[in-house]
Amino acid sequence: MDIKKVKRSEDYSAWYNNLVKNADLAEHSDVKGCMIIKPYGYAIWEKMQAELDSRFKETGHSNAYFPLFIPKSFFTKEASHVDGFAKECAVVTHYRLKVDPDTKEIIVDPDAKLEEELIVRPTSETIIWNTYRNWIQSYRDLPILLNQWANVVRWEMRTRLFLRTTEFLWQEGHTAHATAEEAIEETRKMLEVYADFAENILAVPVIKGVKSANERFAGALDTYCIEGLMQDGKALQMGTSHFLGQNFAKAFDVKYVSKENKSEYVWATSWGVSTRLMGALIMSHSDDEGLVLPPRLAPIQVVIVPIFRKDDEKTMVMEKADAYYHLLKKQGISVKLDDRDNLSPGYKFADYELKGVPVRIAIGPRDVQNQTVEVARRDTKEKQVMSAADLEHKIPHLLEQIQQNIYQKALDYRSEHIHTVDSWDEFMDALENKTGFVSAHWDGSSETENKIKELSKATIRCIPLNNIQESGKCILTGNPSHERVLFARAY
RNA sequence: CGGGGUGUAGCGUAGCCUGGUAUCGCGCCACAUUUGGGAUGUGGAGGUCGUAGGUUCGAAUCCUGCCACCCCGACCA
Known part of the structure; x- marks a missing residue:
C-alpha cells in the first residue's frame, strides 16, 4: 500500500x-x-x-x-x-x-x-x-x-x-x-x-x-x-x-x-x-497508525484474520474462524472474516489498524490446537490470548470497554486543556503554549470580542450553559464581567 | 479573495537550475515459493510529465495564462 x-x-x-x-x-x-x-x-x-x-x-x-x-x-x-x-x-x-x-x-x-x-x-x-x-x-x-x-x-x-x-x-x-x-x-x-x-x-x-x-x-x-x-x-x-x-x-x-x-x-x-x-x-x-473508531460507530466492529500455511492448515483454521464469525454475528456484532489468501497477516493487521476496526481476532494453527484466539484492541494496541470459549461473552464486553476508554481518553485530554486565566498575558500564554479552551472574563461587548479575535485569533466558542456567575474583570478592557466565557482557536 | 508553496503511472518520487522523448520504490497482472506484524523471486502491463498557449530543429525542463491541492490570513457548519 x-x-x-x-x-x-x-x-x-x-x-x-x-x-x-x-x-x-x-x-x-x-x-x-x-x-x-x-x-x-x-x-x-x-x-x-x-x-x-x-x-x-x-x-x-x-x-x-x-x-x-x-x-x-x-x-x-x-x-x-x-x-x-x-x-x-x-x-x-x-x-x-x-x-x-x-x-x-x-x-x-x-x-x-x-x-x-x-x-x-x-x-x-x-x-x-x-x-x-x-x-x-x-x-x-x-x-x-x-x-x-x-x-x-x-x-x-x-x-x-x-x-x-x-x-x-x-x-x-x-x-x-x-x-x-x-x-x-x-x-x-x-x-x-x-x-x-x-x-x-x-x-x-x-x-x-x-x-x-x-x-x-x-x-x-x-x-x-x-x-x-x-x-x-x-x-x-x-x-x-x-x-x-x-x-x-x-x-x-x-x-x-x-x-x-x-x-x-x-x-x-x-x-x-x-x-x-x-x-x-x-x-x-485517531493516531499515527490510523483511524480509531468507537465501536458504536464502526462499520466493522470485529475483524477475524485467519493465519495458515498449507491447505490442511487452512481448512482447519477456516473452520474455526467461520464458527467464531457466526457466533459473534449472532450476537449482533458487525464482524468481518478476512479470508483473502494473497495478503499476509501482517499486512491485514496494519490495514485494519489504519481503518480503525476496534477489535481484531487472529487465529492460527496454534490457536486451533489450544482452543484460543489472539484478541487485539485498536485503542490501546493491547493483545491478549483468549480462550475461544470466552469469546461469546467477552467480546461484547470488550467493545463496550473500548467505547468507554476512547471517551475517557478524549475527556481527560479536554480536562487538561481548559485553562482558567485572569489576565491578558496569561490568556495569550494559554493559547500559544498550552492550547485548548481558555476560560476568561469578557465584558460582553462585540467590540471587545472582535478586538480579542484580532489580537489572538481566538473566538468565543460559547458561554457554557449553567455557567457559574462570578464577578471579574474583562481580560482585555478590565471592564466588569459577571461570568467567564470559553475562548479557543477553532476550525 | 490576498501572501507563500506544490503538481511527473493508482500512490510516493528522481530528473528541471545547465532543453535531446522519463528514474526509482510501493501497488497492479502471471507463475512459483510464502503467510503468528506491512513476504520473496522471475517475467510483464501501465506515463498526452496538471492544463492551454508561446519560444525552439527539439520542452517534464525556459516563458505566459488557467486549473487543482497544501500552508498562512479573511469567511464559515
Missing part, C-alpha cells in the same frame, strides 16, 4: 488529510471544494445518521423533504439571514444548454434564462417557512416538528475534507411552535440530543453553550452549540440549535389563531449537524 507516514505531532494538517485518504474515507473530486465520500467513510456517516434519526423520532420529529432550489425572492425576505449567507450562495440562472452553431461547443443557452434566479440552498429556513404559512392556521396545527436529511451548498473560500466542503451532507430540523417558551425548550432539547449523541456514540466530550452575538446564526435570536476539542488543541463547533424567535414567521407571514381567537406569529427553531462530524470523529481519537 505504501502509505506515506506523517506523524500527528509533526504536521497535524497533513496527518489529517493523509488519514482521510489512506483510511479510504474520502477523496477530493474534480469539482472545486467538493469531495467524494468513499464507501467506508459513507458507512460511518450512515451509522451516524441512523443514531441521530432514531433520536429525532424518539423526540417526536418526522422526516420530510424540501427542494434543493430556493427562489431568490424567498431567500431575501429575512434581512439578517441574507446578510449572513449572500456571500456564499451558488445561483442557478439558466435551465438549458445548446450547441453553439459557430464553435460547435456546448454553451449555456442565453434564451433559457430563468425569470427568477434560483439559489442552491445553503440552509432551508426560507423555503420551509414559506411552506409553513400554508400549513398553519390554528394553534391546533402546532407544533410542527420536522427534520430533513439533505445536501446543502455554501461557497466557502477555503475547504477541507469533511470539515468544510462546498457541498456537504447534513440534517436540518425545522420546528414551529405557538409560544416562545416551547420553542426555547425545543432548541435546548435538541442540543441535549446532539450532546448525548456526541458523547455516547462519537465518544467526543462536548461543551454545551450559547454563542455570543457575533457568532450567532444569521436570523437567530439565540444559537446554542456543542463544542468539541480536537487533538491539536483547536476547538470544533460540532452542532448548533437555533432559537429563531418570530423572525421567519414575520418574514413569511406565518400566523396562527390562538385559543383566545387572537392572531399570533409562530415561533421557530432550527438545528443541524453535518458531515463535519466525520472530521470531529477522526480528529478526536
Whole structure:
C-alpha cells in the first residue's frame, strides 16, 4: 500500500488529510471544494445518521423533504439571514444548454434564462417557512416538528475534507411552535440530543453553550452549540440549535389563531449537524497508525484474520474462524472474516489498524490446537490470548470497554486543556503554549470580542450553559464581567 | 479573495537550475515459493510529465495564462 507516514505531532494538517485518504474515507473530486465520500467513510456517516434519526423520532420529529432550489425572492425576505449567507450562495440562472452553431461547443443557452434566479440552498429556513404559512392556521396545527436529511451548498473560500466542503451532507430540523417558551425548550432539547449523541456514540466530550452575538446564526435570536476539542488543541463547533424567535414567521407571514381567537406569529427553531462530524470523529481519537473508531460507530466492529500455511492448515483454521464469525454475528456484532489468501497477516493487521476496526481476532494453527484466539484492541494496541470459549461473552464486553476508554481518553485530554486565566498575558500564554479552551472574563461587548479575535485569533466558542456567575474583570478592557466565557482557536 | 508553496503511472518520487522523448520504490497482472506484524523471486502491463498557449530543429525542463491541492490570513457548519 505504501502509505506515506506523517506523524500527528509533526504536521497535524497533513496527518489529517493523509488519514482521510489512506483510511479510504474520502477523496477530493474534480469539482472545486467538493469531495467524494468513499464507501467506508459513507458507512460511518450512515451509522451516524441512523443514531441521530432514531433520536429525532424518539423526540417526536418526522422526516420530510424540501427542494434543493430556493427562489431568490424567498431567500431575501429575512434581512439578517441574507446578510449572513449572500456571500456564499451558488445561483442557478439558466435551465438549458445548446450547441453553439459557430464553435460547435456546448454553451449555456442565453434564451433559457430563468425569470427568477434560483439559489442552491445553503440552509432551508426560507423555503420551509414559506411552506409553513400554508400549513398553519390554528394553534391546533402546532407544533410542527420536522427534520430533513439533505445536501446543502455554501461557497466557502477555503475547504477541507469533511470539515468544510462546498457541498456537504447534513440534517436540518425545522420546528414551529405557538409560544416562545416551547420553542426555547425545543432548541435546548435538541442540543441535549446532539450532546448525548456526541458523547455516547462519537465518544467526543462536548461543551454545551450559547454563542455570543457575533457568532450567532444569521436570523437567530439565540444559537446554542456543542463544542468539541480536537487533538491539536483547536476547538470544533460540532452542532448548533437555533432559537429563531418570530423572525421567519414575520418574514413569511406565518400566523396562527390562538385559543383566545387572537392572531399570533409562530415561533421557530432550527438545528443541524453535518458531515463535519466525520472530521470531529477522526480528529478526536485517531493516531499515527490510523483511524480509531468507537465501536458504536464502526462499520466493522470485529475483524477475524485467519493465519495458515498449507491447505490442511487452512481448512482447519477456516473452520474455526467461520464458527467464531457466526457466533459473534449472532450476537449482533458487525464482524468481518478476512479470508483473502494473497495478503499476509501482517499486512491485514496494519490495514485494519489504519481503518480503525476496534477489535481484531487472529487465529492460527496454534490457536486451533489450544482452543484460543489472539484478541487485539485498536485503542490501546493491547493483545491478549483468549480462550475461544470466552469469546461469546467477552467480546461484547470488550467493545463496550473500548467505547468507554476512547471517551475517557478524549475527556481527560479536554480536562487538561481548559485553562482558567485572569489576565491578558496569561490568556495569550494559554493559547500559544498550552492550547485548548481558555476560560476568561469578557465584558460582553462585540467590540471587545472582535478586538480579542484580532489580537489572538481566538473566538468565543460559547458561554457554557449553567455557567457559574462570578464577578471579574474583562481580560482585555478590565471592564466588569459577571461570568467567564470559553475562548479557543477553532476550525 | 490576498501572501507563500506544490503538481511527473493508482500512490510516493528522481530528473528541471545547465532543453535531446522519463528514474526509482510501493501497488497492479502471471507463475512459483510464502503467510503468528506491512513476504520473496522471475517475467510483464501501465506515463498526452496538471492544463492551454508561446519560444525552439527539439520542452517534464525556459516563458505566459488557467486549473487543482497544501500552508498562512479573511469567511464559515
